[in-house]
Amino acid sequence: MNKKLLVKKALEAKENAYAPYSGFKVGAAVLTESGKIYTGCNIENASYTPTICAERTAISKAVSEGERKIVAIAVTGDSEWTYPCGVCRQVIREFGEDVTVIVVKSEDEYREYSLKELLPFSFGPENLK
Numbered sequence: 001m002n003k004k005l006l007v008k009k010a011l012e013a014k015e016n017a018y019a020p021y022s023g024f025k026v027g028a029a030v031l032t033e034s035g036k037i038y039t040g041c042n043i044e045n046a047s048y049t050p051t052i053c054a055e056r057t058a059i060s061k062a063v064s065e066g067e068r069k070i071v072a073i074a075v076t077g078d079s080e081w082t083y084p085c086g087v088c089r090q091v092i093r094e095f096g097e098d099v100t101v102i103v104v105k106s107e108d109e110y111r112e113y114s115l116k117e118l119l120p121f122s123f124g125p126e127n128l129k
C-alpha cells in the first residue's frame with residue numbers, strides 16, 4: 001500500500017473543502033481493492049444538516065464508480081488530529097471490516113489504526129444474513 005501517496009492525496013483534497021459555516025476544512029483519500037484512490041472533502045450546507053463529511057464524500061465517489069471494498073482511508077482536518085466521526089466510521093464499516101484508518105497531521109506525521117479499534121463490536125452487512 002502506498003501510504004505516503006494516500007496521505008498526500010488527503011492533504012490535497014482538504015484544499016477543496018466547502019466549509020463556509022464551520023470554517024473547519026477536512027480532506028480524505030480512500031484506497032480501494034482495485035488499487036484506485038478516491039478523494040473527498042467536507043461539503044457544508046446553509047441548512048446545516050445536509051452537510052457531508054470528507055470521508056463520506058470520498059467513499060460515495062468510490063462506490064458510485066463501482067467500488068465495493070475499501071482497503072484504507074486517510075483523513076486530515078483543521079485540528080491537530082482529526083478523527084472520523086461516528087457516522088463515517090459506520091459508513092467505512094459497510095465497505096470493509098479490516099480497513100486501515102490513517103489520521104493525518106502532516107505529510108510525515110500520521111497515526112495508523114484499524115477500523116476495529118475505532119469501531120469495536122460493529123454492526124455490518126454480515127449481521128443481516
Ligand SMILES: O=c1ccn([C@H]2C[C@H](O)[C@@H](CO)O2)c(=O)[nH]1
Nearest residue numbers: 022024026042053054083084085
Ligand atoms: O471527521 C470529520 C469530522 C468533521 N468533518 C466536517 C463536518 C463539518 O463540515 C465540519 C465541522 O464538523 O467538519 C469531516 O468532514 N470529517
Ligand SMILES: [Zn+2]
Nearest residue numbers: 053085087088
Ligand atoms: Zn463524518
